[in-house]
Amino acid sequence: MTQPLVYKFGGASIKDAKAIQRIAQLLKNNWVNNLVIVVSAAGKTTDRLEELIALSFEGKYFDGPLFELLDFHLDLCKGLFEDDHPIFIRVENHFAHLRRSLENSAIKENQDFFYDQIIGYGELISTRIFQEYLCLKGCPCLWQDARELVSTDSHAKIARVDWALTMQHCRKILIPKLETFPVVTQGFIGKDLQGNTTTLGREGSDFTAAIMGVSLGASSVTIWKDVAGILNGDPDLFPDAVKFEYLDFEEAAEMTYYGASVIHPKTIKPLSKHGIPLHVKSFFNPTTAGTVIGAFGQAPRIPITIIKKKLTLIELKIRDLSMLGGFHFDYIYDVADKINAEIQFIQGAAAHINIIINPLSMEDDQIIKAFQDIFQVKVTRNLKLVTVKNPSLSEIEHYRRFDNELLLEQRSPDLIQWLFED
Structure with missing residues (x-):
């Protein structure tokens, strides 16, 4: 079999019947x-499911x-299928299972575990609809449960991939199928060794595409977006x-690390390791060139501005001055891992350490309790982090105008970060 191709489509590309028809034509x-x-x-199904999870848990x-x-999913089907098509029964059956899961008190002991058992229904339902419609339009393909492919640990809401098992499953299950038909599968979800559903982190479908690409030795992975490619702002x-025609893996990885939302942060590393190019293209204009991410070496030094909002600043002050200067970074990262906090920025001094994390559902007192063994803790929410790579004088002057809102600054020769009140 020739090397597989991997395509990934996000929620915006299948948001209604017209969008699904557009993607089906692209694929055809x-x-x-x-x-x-x-x-x-x-x-916005994932957002709605998160609301259902919160209501049920409470x-x-x-x-x-x-x-x-x-009703949203049935209306979606009505725009694509005749009234007697079996997809309507399939969708209703999925929702019956979803309802039973929401009512299942046995899985509600841990909110994050409960989240993982519910949230993947969005992908399971959308892929059923999408696969059935492709077959209807003369593009025969197979539906595959991603949980049979992606093996992970049991870390709730941000599971770690067991690469050896995942590669084994993908090759054993997918390669025989791909010799005859394309395969439609879900992003975002996997399964642990106990058979429980796990998730790879919010917006993790890009990462799933990379996992499939690496596991199958794909010739390329393409992420289809509603933008023409990757822009510098x-x-x-x-x-x-400005749109990048190409980006080196390292430059793209740094962009995603600092918060660029076009690609999930975990997507680049495995593709880079195996030398598999990543294409970012527009599903509105599929014949136009997008951005290619690959092993290109040093990219042009174009200023890149990345803005992340709704971040939280945790200010840590050493309780015991005899421990001054130790920085305790291992301790901080261990605590952050335990509370599922993604650190975006860290700044250390002799007695103080500041960390900025992505939005976290925990209350302030819970965050304080997690760090208080060593530190006095202050939590400030709803902040904005501006990161500029390869900054020019114009970017520096522009953001310096907002000094009255500036809380922190960190800079190196090719990077400046500012934290502002939002």
């Missing part, structure tokens, strides 16, 4: 047997939002943003 024009199609939940009424989500904020 690029149809080959050795194609793995990774699909996210439709539209013992509150969730029937209304549940039926609204069911958010076009809503920077109208003159």
Whole structure:
């Protein structure tokens, strides 16, 4: 078999019937047997499921939002299929399973574990609809449960991939199927050794595409977006943003680390290790060139501005001055890992350490308790982190105007970061 191709489509690409029809035509024009199609939940389904999880865990009424989500998916199907198509029964069966899971008190002892058992229904349902529609339009393909492919540990909400087992499963299960038909599978979800559903982190479908690409030795991975490629800034904020024709793996990895939202942060590393190029293209204009990420060496030094909002600053002050200067970074990262906090920025001095983390569902007192063995702790939320790679004088002067809102600054020869009140 020739090397597989991996395509990934996010929720925006299948948000309604018209969008699904557009993607189906795109695929029909690029149809080959050795194609793995990774699909996210439709539209804002994941957000709605998170609301259902919160309601159920708190013992509150969730029937209304549940039926609204069911109606959304049935309306999606009505725009694609005849009334007697079996997809309607499939979707209703999925929602019956979802309801039973939401009512299952046995899995509610741990909120994060409960989250993982529920949240993947969005992908399971969307891929059923998508696969059935592709078959209807003359693109025969197979549906595959990603949990049979992606093996992980049991770390709730951000599971770690067991690469050896995952590669074994992908090759054993997918390669025979790809010799005859393309395969549609889910992003974001996996399974631990106990058979429980796990998740790879919010927006983790890009990472799933990379996992499939590496496991199968794909010739390339393509992420289809509603943008023309990767830009050096958010076009809503920077109208003159420039699209990269190509990016080196290292440059792209740094962009995702600092918060660029076009690609999930974990996507680049495995592709880089195995030399598999990543294409970012527009599903609105599939014939136009997007951005290719690969082993290109030093990229042009174009300023890149990345803005992340709703971040939390944790200010840590050493309790015992006899421990001054130890920095305790191992301790900080261990605590952050235990509370599922993703550190975006860390700044250390003799008696103080500041860390900035992604939004966290924990209350302030819970965060304080997690670090208080060694530190006095202060928590400040709803902050904005601006990162500029390869900064020019114009970027520095622009952000210096906001000194009255500036909380922290950190800089190196090719990077500046500012933390602002938002």
